[in-house]
Amino acid sequence: xxxxxxxxxxxxxxxxxxxxxxxxxxxxxxxxxxxxxxxxxxxxxxxxxxxxxxxxxxxxxxxxxxxxxxxxxxxxxxxxxxxxxxxxxxxxxxxxxxxxxxxxxxxxxxxxxxxxxxxxxxxxxxxxxxxxxxxxxxxxxxxxxxxxxxxxxxxxxxxxxxxxxxxxxxxxxxxxxxxxxxxxxxxxxxxxxxxxxxxxxxxxxxxxxxxxxxxxxxxxxxxxxxxxxxxxxxxxxxxxxxxxxxxxxxxxxxxxx
Amino acid sequence: xxxxxxxxxxxxxxxxxxxxxxxxxxxxxxxxxxxxxxxxxxxxxxxxxxxxxxxxxxxxxxxxxxxxxxxxxxxxxxxxxxxxxxxxxxxxxxxxxxxxxxxxxxxxxxxxxxxxxxxxxxxxxxxxxxxxxxxxxxxxxxxxxxxxxxxxxxxxxxxxxxxxxxxxxxxxxxxxxxxxxxxxxxxxxxxxxxxxxxxxxxxxxxxxxxxxxxxxxxxxxxxxxxxxxxxxxxxxxxxxxxxxxxxxxxxxxxxxxxxxxxxxxxxxxxxxxxxxxxxxxxxxxxxxxxxxxxxxxxxxxxxxxxxxxxxxxxxxxxxxxxxxxxxxxxxxxxxxxxxxxxxxxxxxxxxxxxxxxxxxxxxxxxxxxxxxxxxxxxxxxxxxxxxxxxxxxxxxxxxxxxxxxxxxxxxxxxxxxxxxxxxxxxxxxxxxxxxxxxxxxxxxxxxxxxxxxxxxxxx
Numbered sequence: 001x002x003x004x005x006x007x008x009x010x011x012x013x014x015x016x017x018x019x020x021x022x023x024x025x026x027x028x029x030x031x032x033x034x035x036x037x038x039x040x041x042x043x044x045x046x047x048x049x050x051x052x053x054x055x056x057x058x059x060x061x062x063x064x065x066x067x068x069x070x071x072x073x074x075x076x077x078x079x080x081x082x083x084x085x086x087x088x089x090x091x092x093x094x095x096x097x098x099x100x101x102x103x104x105x106x107x108x109x110x111x112x113x114x115x116x117x118x119x120x121x122x123x124x125x126x127x128x129x130x131x132x133x134x135x136x137x138x139x140x141x142x143x144x145x146x147x148x149x150x151x152x153x154x155x156x157x158x159x160x161x162x163x164x165x166x167x168x169x170x171x172x173x174x175x176x177x178x179x180x181x182x183x184x185x186x187x188x189x190x191x192x193x194x195x196x197x198x199x200x201x202x203x204x205x206x207x208x209x210x211x212x213x214x215x216x217x218x219x220x221x222x223x224x225x226x227x228x229x230x231x232x233x234x235x236x237x238x239x240x241x242x243x244x245x246x247x248x249x250x251x252x253x254x255x256x257x
Numbered sequence: 258x259x260x261x262x263x264x265x266x267x268x269x270x271x272x273x274x275x276x277x278x279x280x281x282x283x284x285x286x287x288x289x290x291x292x293x294x295x296x297x298x299x300x301x302x303x304x305x306x307x308x309x310x311x312x313x314x315x316x317x318x319x320x321x322x323x324x325x326x327x328x329x330x331x332x333x334x335x336x337x338x339x340x341x342x343x344x345x346x347x348x349x350x351x352x353x354x355x356x357x358x359x360x361x362x363x364x365x366x367x368x369x370x371x372x373x374x375x376x377x378x379x380x381x382x383x384x385x386x387x388x389x390x391x392x393x394x395x396x397x398x399x400x401x402x403x404x405x406x407x408x409x410x411x412x413x414x415x416x417x418x419x420x421x422x423x424x425x426x427x428x429x430x431x432x433x434x435x436x437x438x439x440x441x442x443x444x445x446x447x448x449x450x451x452x453x454x455x456x457x458x459x460x461x462x463x464x465x466x467x468x469x470x471x472x473x474x475x476x477x478x479x480x481x482x483x484x485x486x487x488x489x490x491x492x493x494x495x496x497x498x499x500x501x502x503x504x505x506x507x508x509x510x511x512x513x514x515x516x517x518x519x520x521x522x523x524x525x526x527x528x529x530x531x532x533x534x535x536x537x538x539x540x541x542x543x544x545x546x547x548x549x550x551x552x553x554x555x556x557x558x559x560x561x562x563x564x565x566x567x568x569x570x571x572x573x574x575x576x577x578x579x580x581x582x583x584x585x586x587x588x589x590x591x592x593x594x595x596x597x598x599x600x601x602x603x604x605x606x607x608x609x610x611x612x613x614x615x616x617x618x619x620x621x622x623x624x625x626x627x628x629x630x631x632x633x634x635x636x637x638x639x640x641x642x643x644x645x646x647x648x649x650x651x652x653x654x655x656x657x658x659x660x661x662x663x664x665x666x667x668x669x670x671x672x673x674x675x676x677x678x679x680x681x682x683x684x685x686x687x688x689x690x691x692x693x694x695x696x697x698x699x700x701x702x703x704x705x706x707x708x709x710x711x712x713x714x715x716x
């Protein structure tokens with residue numbers, strides 16, 4: 001794991017980089033992220049010039065297209081003191097891969113490194129911001145047990161394992177660990193399109209492990225994992241899914257109302 | 258051999274539908290992972306040792322030629338013959354010539370991935386030699402007529418019931434599906450063969466330059482029989498598996514078995530330096546060491562050199578969630594799993610193995626367990642880039658990525674293309690998914706998040 005020490009933000013205004021997946025397929029996670037941050041006194045701005053961080057192009061080997069997205073995303077976000085994302089893997093793209101991709105262009109590389117230090121995955125931001133997700137009125141909180149799925153880039157590239165769990169636990173969620181919380185769910189971007197049978201087998205395995213934890217809901221901080229796992233759950237022999245599959249932002253938002 | 262995405266998926270589907278195979282694979286890889294984790298925890302500072310080993314492997318490869326020459330000179334001094342094989346055909350030729358010259362009839366082999374790589378058995382059998390694998394796993398896949406499906410556990414995909422069937426078919430005698438009994442059957446059968454064979458062929462886990470020695474690790478003792486009973490011993494080893502000194506070899510050995518099977522050391526660690534000496538009670542009269550290049554030297558000094566640091570422990574296979582579902586045969590290469598997905602295209606051709614760089618979610622579990630910390634995800638992405646730059650992806654794929662890049666370049670463009678796609682997706686929508694042209698994709702939400710934000714921001 002690389003040492004990516006984020007700079008503590010001083011201003012209460014952040015840019016929200018929603019990610020293309022949330023923008024196009026999962027707007028409710030973006031809405032939850034916005035409401036959650038505002039609840040903690042953070043002013044959320046949404047730079048309308050943002051689209052996609054470039055990860056799909058980078059991961060599939062389409063480097064020139066990736067670099068175009070990377071530069072556009074830097075230009076869109078770099079004027080903010082802090083940038084928050086409801087996605088671990090897009091955060092890792094910005095924080096870890098951007099400066100590698102721009103290695104040969106010192107000016108851009110510097111801008112990438114600059115942005116990297118001010119980019120936060122949602123639960124990472126909440127921890128740095130010292131946002132207490134403790135329920136306002138603990139007595140009225142409904143019981144909820146959750147099992148947390150560590151998305152690969154978030155835990156292995158960014159080392160963010162405790163932050164999402166702590167945020168959940170602080171809202172009174174009972175955390176039940178599954179057997180291999182950091183085993184890949186099988187999404188892998190274009191992987192799930194190229195090799196759908198294997199992606200599905202991996203997703204089903206993940207769901208079985210999650211179900212065996214006894215939790216009511218599987219929580220993940222990545223929209224990609226979320227959509228993939230929901231699909232795997234929907235197509236499981238037509239039986240109703242045993243557990244809910246929710247974005248971290250949605251659970252936190254609902255439980256801090 | 259070639260592995261297209263279609264072939265990979267086809268073979269993987271067979272593995273996915275085979276419940277016995279899935280159980281065998283889950284059980285064995287799970288045990289390997291657990292044992293590996295424990296064995297590393299027993300070291301005073303496994304992380305520091307891995308860092309150190311990385312430095313050792315880096316430095317060795319930086320001066321590979323010199324270390325190989327030193328190895329050759331010391332092996333010659335010890336009385337071994339050293340052969341340089343630039344490719345698979347050259348290696349096969351060297352080995353066939355030795356066998357022919359000596360009137361060999363029966364050959365015993367211990368496990369060697371390099372021999373799998375050069376398809377040695379087929380060449381030897383084609384030339385009329387009888388070849389018997391003596392590693393239990395290799396013996397099982399030889400009887401089944403299949404290639405190995407795991408770097409260190411060739412028959413990982415087989416259950417004991419299937420092994421019993423194979424043994425019974427070979428001997429005609431009943432074989433119970435019990436591991437102890439099956440091992441005894443194999444032992445009885447192989448004991449005879451060891452005594453009859455006139456040539457033993459082994460691989461090599463590492464070669465130590467400062468003494469010209471070969472190191473072989475095994476758990477069954479068969480490697481010791483193969484290298485000491487027959488009159489001639491041939492060892493086939495890749496040129497990258499060189500330790501300059503015994504200090505380096507010690508670090509290597511302290512991580513190899515731990516990463517592979519979770520053992521501090523394998524049951525047998527054999528150190529072989531030259532043929533038998535006059536006062537030795539046993540050992541081969543002739544020792545030949547075949548140093549195999551076969552595409553390796555081409556990687557030195559490139560961004561793929563790191564792949565040569567691999568010591569073939571197989572830990573990345575056990576960790577890989579794709580391997581654990583698809584099994585080893587889908588890779589159609591002696592080297593499967595994450596390391597196979599990187600070195601098969603590098604050694605045997607990117608066009609021939611175009612699917613393998615894509616047989617990964619880039620989850621990084623391989624990097625996490627690799628004793629040499631080989632950055633396999635980075636190399637998988639670099640191979641995908643290389644595929645694009647030599648034009649391997651289909652026209653449709655290239656058009657899809659270019660169109661997506663064009664659409665995402667301007668939010669205004671994204672807005673109207675999205676509107677159009679939303680209309681077009683309607684007839685193909687099933688719940689929250691869109692099923693089109695054989696793809697199962699998430700459906701576009703009714704309203705994008707940016708629209709909500711625009712209204713929200715104006716409050």
